[in-house]
Every structure is written in structure tokens, then in C-alpha cells.
Amino acid sequence: MMDYEETETAVNFRSRAGKSMGGLNLTAMIDVVFLLLIFFMVGTNFRLGEEIYRMDLPPEGVSPESYDPFVLEEEPLRIDVNSTGSGRSDLMIRIDGPYDQPSNAEQLRSFLVQHQINDISPAGLFLPDHPIIIRPTLTTRWEHAVDVLNAAARARYTNISFAPPQ
């Protein structure tokens, strides 16, 4: 009886050792995988690649007492922008004044940089807080209006606003 039991056990042991080679305990792995999944989801921004331009909107009606009669109003630089087609570069920019007209947003940026008064070029025309008014037309595509805004912001101007559509 005793011998019989022992041989059975030995046979069993051998067969079990042969089969259980491929058996993996998956529980711990699944735990870790889900933990990583949640970690990456929480760590990821859901609005991938979306960024913002911060703007202050001018107040609705400027009250008369805020005007100082002894301060000369700075004449704002007006930039007209119009879409000429449906492409990204199909825009027409016109700077109000006797300036060389830029043909794209990059040229507008270099124009604004060249004419800025700063430490490098003290003989410029516009201070960094010189008011710049962007005047899109009724049918200007929003991306072109934003392109012009971006060009002015890249040239480090701080007082940029959108005019009502013309």
C-alpha cells in the first residue's frame, strides 16, 4: 500500500512538472498593465496639441473721463487682412500707411520687428505697446486673422486688437 502510494506520487509529480512549464500567473501582470494604462491616461492631456492666445478685450464703452486731453492719442497701426482663396497662404495683408506692403505673415512679422523701438534699434517707429489693430473683412477666414495676430505677437507687440469686420 505504502509502496503503491509512493510510486503514484512520483509519477504524478513528474507529469505535473512537465505540464506546468508554460503556466504563467497573469494576475500580477494585468494589475500592473492596468495601473500603467491609468497612469498614462491621467498624465496625457486630452486636448493634444491645443494651445491658446491670451487676450484682454477692450471694455464695451470707454467712459469720457478716462480721456486725458493733454495726452496725444497714439495713432494705431491698422493692418487689413483679407482672404483671397481657400489655402493657408492665400491671404492679403495691407498695412495702413506709406510702407512696403508685406505679402505674407512672415514678412509682416519682419516689418514689425524692423520698425520696433527697442535697445537694438532706438530709431524705430513703434514702441512695443503701440496699439495695433487688425481689421479682417467680413469674409476673412479665421486662420488668416489668427496668422496676422501671431505675426504681431511674435514681433513682441503687446497691444493687439481685432476690429469689427469691415
Next chain:
Amino acid sequence: MNSSRRRHPAVIHANLTPMIDVTFLLIIFFVLVAQIVEVEQVDMQLPIPEDPVSELATEDQRVVINVVPDSAHGVQEYRMGAMLFTPDAAGLSKLADQLAALYQANPDIQVNLRADQRTHYQHVEPALNAIRQAAYYVQDTSFVARVNLAVRREN
């Protein structure tokens, strides 16, 4: 014979119960998050400026105004959170009223404006105007309306 059978090795199989628990939890999580994101983020193509000086949005409390584009260059409706507004004078004044109520509750609330790159400016400007109007309703005279224009950064 019977007892020797019982001692055969048990077939190894995973205990599925906790996995199913966790899976259902994840499904519910995804469904909820997807709804929240969808309310804020209407599907549209934001402008992609070259070399943008835009910045990442902060995690402050915010409200998102979407200028929902139609198939051409127009606007289908204005959408703030889950509220829809018709693109006419009545709808826009309602939008300003709703936003003014939000401003009253929290003057530091961030207003993000999302508009499609193809949308014509004449449809975006009324939304800017409505935000300015809402700020005008706030009694504090030093209050300045702020708006964040959403763009997409190209990698």
C-alpha cells in the same frame, strides 16, 4: 482509483472576477470622460499658425465657447458648455447673459474661444463681442474681459 484521480493536478486557469471588475470600471470611466470631452470639444479644425507664440492652457476653471462651423464658411450655432445658441442677435444676447451669470459667480473664470480655421471672421467676431458684452454687465468697473483664442500647434 477515485482518490488517485482527485490528486491529479488541477487545471490552472486565471481567476477572471477581478479582471472583469476592473474592466467594467474602466469602461465606465472612458464613457464618462468621453462625454465630458465631447461637450467641451466640438469637432473642428482649429487654426494652425506658423511658429505660434501661443501657450498651453492652464488648469484653471474655464468655460469653452465653440463657434460650431457649418459645411461652408458660416456658423451653425454657438455653443457654450452644453448650451446651444442660435447665430442671431437673440442667441448672442442670450450667450452674453449666460456668460455674465458665470462671471458673477466666478470673475476669474477663463473663457476659451474655439473657431474653425475656415469660418469667416464675421461669424467669429460676434462671439468676441458677446464676451465683451458679458463683462460689461459685471458691475465692477475695473473688470477686464479676457478671452483665450484656441489654436492647434503643429508638431
